[in-house]
Amino acid sequence: MAEATDSGLRTIPLIDPETGDELMTSVAAEFEYEGQTFLVVTPVDEVVSIIRIEGTEEEESLQELEIEEFPAVASAVNEAMKQWNLKVEPRGNELVLVGDIPEDLFEDCDELEVETDDGEDRTLLILMEIDTGDTTYLVAANMGYILYPALDEGESARPLTTDELASMQAVFDEVYREMDKAAEED
Numbered sequence: 011m012a013e014a015t016d017s018g019l020r021t022i023p024l025i026d027p028e029t030g031d032e033l034m035t036s037v038a039a040e041f042e043y044e045g046q047t048f049l050v051v052t053p054v055d056e057v058v059s060i061i062r063i064e065g066t067e068e069e070e071s072l073q074e075l076e077i078e079e080f081p082a083v084a085s086a087v088n089e090a091m092k093q094w095n096l097k098v099e100p101r102g103n104e105l106v107l108v109g110d111i112p113e114d115l116f117e118d119c120d121e122l123e124v125e126t127d128d129g130e131d132r133t134l135l136i137l138m139e140i141d142t143g144d145t146t147y148l149v150a151a152n153m154g155y156i157l158y159p160a161l162d163e164g165e166s167a168r169p170l171t172t173d174e175l176a177s178m179q180a181v182f183d184e185v186y187r188e189m190d191k192a193a194e195e196d
Contacts, residue, residue: 020036020037021036021054022035022051022166022167023165023166023167024051024158024160025102025166025168026103026169027168031103032102033053033101033104034053034054034055034101035052035053035054035158035167036051036052036053037051038050038051038052038155038157038189039189041185048178048181048182049160049161049162050157050160050182050185050189051157051158051160051167052155052156052158053101053104053106055101055106055108056107057104057106057151057152057156058105058137058150058151059105059149059151060080060098060150061073061075061134061147061148062074062075062146062147063145063146063147063148064145072122072124072148075147077100077103077104080105083147084098086142086147087147090140090149094109094111094112094115095112096111096115097109098149116135116137119135119137119151121133121134121135121136121153122135122148134152134153135151135152135153136149137149137150137151159178159182161174
């Protein structure tokens with residue numbers, strides 16, 4: 011079976027083959043499987059989500075903005091982020107914080123538990139609430155690392171397709187367990 015190895019601080023662009031969008035990532039693990047090199051990568055920059063609060067106070071719902079929706083709120087978000095000397099920009103299929111992140115940015119943040127589309131629980135740190143007058147938005151960061159399974163293509167990597175990931179889910183689950191085990195030992 012696959013065995014994860016520590017790959018140091020190697021960085022590699024993760025390139026979406028459909029759009030050409032690029033996200034700079036660090037390699038958290040790499041392994042050989044059936045003659046190919048696979049990677050587990052994590053974004054170099056802090057990934058954030060912009061969440062729209064919809065409904066009334068009695069029946070609020072939260073809706074994460076799609077990357078295509080960000081330009082409509084970018085100026086309001088980035089005006090609010092100026093207090094931290096940061097801005098939010100799209101990179102690849104993600105929104106990332108750009109600038110020197112202050113050490114105290116993540117202190118005293120409220121936490122929000124959400125369920126992802128695949129039924130997993132995810133904890134978000136609410137960095138900021140922005141009221142535009144019409145709508146309220148939250149700027150939220152993931153608590154913990156975001157990991158992407160990818161195929162090493164030499165100078166870059168590409169995310170696995172849904173079918174590739176489905177066929178290799180057990181392999182990546184094993185690699186994630188090994189990574190967790192190694193982190194606990196450190």
